[in-house]
Amino acid sequence: MSIRNVGIVYKKELTEAIRDRRTLISTIVVPLLMFPVLTVGFGAAMFSLLNKAEKETPQVMVLGGADSPGVLADLKKLEGLKIVDSTPDWKDRIVNKEVGAAVEIPEGFESDLARQKSDTVKIYDYKNEIKSEFAANHVEKALKKYSDDIVKERLEARNLAVSVLNPFEIKQENVAPPEKVGGAAIGGFLGYFVIVLCLQGAMYPAIDLTAGEKERGTMETILSSPISRVHLVFGKFLLVLTAALLTAALSVTSMGVSFWGSQKFHAFDAGGASDAGSSQLHIGVGAILSVFLMALPLAVMFSAALLTIALFARSHKEAQSYITPLMFIVIIPAIAAMLPGVELTPKLALIPILNVSLLCKDLIAGTYHWNLIAIIFGSTCAYAAAALFLAVKMFQRESVLFRS
Amino acid sequence: MIEARALSKRFHDKKRGEIRAVDDVSFRCEPGKIYGLLGANGAGKTTALRLLATILEPTGGTALVCGYDIVEQPEKVRATVGFLSTATALYPRLTAQELVEYFGRLNGLDEATLEKRADAIFNRLDMNGFRDRRCDKLSTGMKQKTSIARTLVHDPPVMIFDEPTLGLDIMTARTIISFIRECRDLGKTVIFSTHVMSEVEKLCDVIGIIHNGTLLAEGTVPQLREKYAERDLEEIFVKIVTPHLVAEAN
Numbered sequence: 001m002s003i004r005n006v007g008i009v010y011k012k013e014l015t016e017a018i019r020d021r022r023t024l025i026s027t028i029v030v031p032l033l034m035f036p037v038l039t040v041g042f043g044a045a046m047f048s049l050l051n052k053a054e055k056e057t058p059q060v061m062v063l064g065g066a067d068s069p070g071v072l073a074d075l076k077k078l079e080g081l082k083i084v085d086s087t088p089d090w091k092d093r094i095v096n097k098e099v100g101a102a103v104e105i106p107e108g109f110e111s112d113l114a115r116q117k118s119d120t121v122k123i124y125d126y127k128n129e130i131k132s133e134f135a136a137n138h139v140e141k142a143l144k145k146y147s148d149d150i151v152k153e154r155l156e157a158r159n160l161a162v163s164v165l166n167p168f169e170i171k172q173e174n175v176a177p178p179e180k181v182g183g184a185a186i187g188g189f190l191g192y193f194v195i196v197l198c199l200q201g202a203m204y205p206a207i208d209l210t211a212g213e214k215e216r217g218t219m220e221t222i223l224s225s226p227i228s229r230v231h232l233v234f235g236k237f238l239l240v241l242t243a244a245l246l247t248a249a250l251s252v253t254s255m256g257v258s259f260w261g262s263q264k265f266h267a268f269d270a271g272g273a274s275d276a277g278s279s280q281l282h283i284g285v286g287a288i289l290s291v292f293l294m295a296l297p298l299a300v301m302f303s304a305a306l307l308t309i310a311l312f313a314r315s316h317k318e319a320q321s322y323i324t325p326l327m328f329i330v331i332i333p334a335i336a337a338m339l340p341g342v343e344l345t346p347k348l349a350l351i352p353i354l355n356v357s358l359l360c361k362d363l364i365a366g367t368y369h370w371n372l373i374a375i376i377f378g379s380t381c382a383y384a385a386a387a388l389f390l391a392v393k394m395f396q397r398e399s400v401l402f403r404s
Numbered sequence: 405m406i407e408a409r410a411l412s413k414r415f416h417d418k419k420r421g422e423i424r425a426v427d428d429v430s431f432r433c434e435p436g437k438i439y440g441l442l443g444a445n446g447a448g449k450t451t452a453l454r455l456l457a458t459i460l461e462p463t464g465g466t467a468l469v470c471g472y473d474i475v476e477q478p479e480k481v482r483a484t485v486g487f488l489s490t491a492t493a494l495y496p497r498l499t500a501q502e503l504v505e506y507f508g509r510l511n512g513l514d515e516a517t518l519e520k521r522a523d524a525i526f527n528r529l530d531m532n533g534f535r536d537r538r539c540d541k542l543s544t545g546m547k548q549k550t551s552i553a554r555t556l557v558h559d560p561p562v563m564i565f566d567e568p569t570l571g572l573d574i575m576t577a578r579t580i581i582s583f584i585r586e587c588r589d590l591g592k593t594v595i596f597s598t599h600v601m602s603e604v605e606k607l608c609d610v611i612g613i614i615h616n617g618t619l620l621a622e623g624t625v626p627q628l629r630e631k632y633a634e635r636d637l638e639e640i641f642v643k644i645v646t647p648h649l650v651a652e653a654n
Contacts, residue, residue: 012498
């Protein structure tokens with residue numbers, strides 16, 4: 001192996017990559033901009049929408065209740081709600097979002113209450129429509145309070161304390177340290193992004209350096225030079241690997257900055273009172289570095305596999321159609337690791353991609369199972385070596401290089 | 405010096421079965437002479453030249469290029485060969501100078517030698533006006549000059565040209581033709597393939613006529629004229645190839 005020759009190829013491919021707008025966009029611009037746009041942009045839009053929904057006074061229609069003037073009067077007194085007159089097309093008006101919700105008071109409600117007969121008050125809303133649910137929740141809260149007050153009155157009438165109904169309190173409390181809570185919340189997410197972006201970053205250069213070279217007619221030129229095909233593959237492979245790691249590093253950095261930025265934004269918005277919220281998403285730099293270390297053999301595997309597949313294609317287009325299905329093969333195990341309850345076991349530690357993705361969850365949470373880490377690192381390195389071997393073999397096959 | 409010994413290349417094609425692209429071909433090219441490989445499209449010219457340049461590996465036989473065996477020492481062979489064809493394109497995002505230097509380095513030149521060699525070539529080919537321009541911004545003529553500079557940078561004693569004038573305009577084609585002549589005058593071994601009779605007549609010292617992977621006839625132009633009793637090279641070519649076409653049709 002001549003490092004000089006590999007270096008010559010790598011340097012030339014790097015020069016070309018830097019001068020290629022498409023490569024720059026896919027490896028640098030997209031990962032840098034994706035997260036700020038996603039978190040800040042999307043988050044801000046979401047925030048302002050929620051705010052608007054809360055500030056707007058929802059309209060609620062009362063159906064029936066003519067014989068229960070007390071309840072009607074109480075509902076009308078509610079703050080933040082506007083009671084409107086009922087119309088026969090109330091269902092349509094909820095669906096058309098003209099009215100937030102409707103509440104149906106059964107006939108003889110107040111007299112039933114006096115006789116201690118239990119009736120059902122129905123609230124109609126538009127499920128999963130934010131303004132409608134907001135109105136419905138508001139009404140439900142008011143009615144609940146009304147019901148609680150009645151319970152209280154009745155208990156008092158019988159000289160009983162309220163604690164008769166609540167013999168004891170139940171409360172949940174978190175004892176896990178903040179970084180573990182954060183790990184469970186976003187560990188899977190982070191691993192998923194590092195894995196998918198490694199692939200994403202390697203994709204375009206891998207195609208450009210193989211199928212692209214065939215398409216432009218430079219394959220024959222380079223093959224007529226004395227460089228050995230093994231050196232050629234390694235030079236190309238190193239460039240693709242560089243792109244994969246650069247993309248992953250840039251996107252994680254940009255993700256970190258965006259999260260940090262949006263937390264500051266929300267903390268500021270909430271009057272600086274949400275310190276508890278920000279410490280819940282605490283992720284150590286060490287954890288992120290170890291995620292990268294685990295992603296390294298994975299990036300090697302992706303780069304080599306992509307080179308192998310793309311080399312088989314005759315053109316950019318053809319290569320893309322081969323690689324799109326590969327995207328799914330990678331995304332499925334990466335997502336599977338995000339499912340709740342999927343935990344790392346020695347068997348799962350042998351499944352490529354899924355193992356690294358699961359391990360990321362543990363690493364972010366600060367859990368280090370050293371023997372599992374060894375299995376995962378070892379097996380991923382083995383898969384990576386196999387993929388690299390395959391890429392080298394592929395570069396020595398005439399039927400692949402000169403496919404027509 | 406090139407010496408092909410029973411050189412053969414077979415392909416497997418799913419539809420057509422086994423194809424003998426080059427079938428048991430032997431010939432010699434001497435230094436200071438131009439060997440012309442003449443044949444129709446698909447006759448096996450490109451495959452034969454790719455075998456000599458070690459871009460493809462033979463399935464049978466071998467060849468010696470400057471004493472190196474194309475099967476045993478392919479990297480040594482490539483270092484002694486300059487290979488130019490219409491298919492050998494340039495890297496679009498490198499400048500002409502970067503491209504020439506890249507191939508110089510791949511040929512193992514050290515930086516000092518490379519700089520001297522590149523300057524000399526750029527001067528000789530009158531390329532200084534565009535040496536810093538990217539290859540995708542060059543005209544066809546400039547691209548051809550850059551390709552020539554690429555094949556010359558390591559000063560190879562053997563030159564292989566595969567249909568070098570295919571699809572070029574007359575002026576650019578003339579540059580290539582005079583370049584091929586210049587290579588001969590410098591004492592290099594030159595082999596080139598074409599299907600243009602006039603090029604062969606103008607340039608070649610020895611002609612090999614190839615059809616369906618087999619070398620059917622070989623000799624200097626006067627030798628071939630005498631043997632086949634025809635003046636016109638095209639008539640000679642038709643006379644040699646026709647019996648085989650008839651045989652295939654039956």
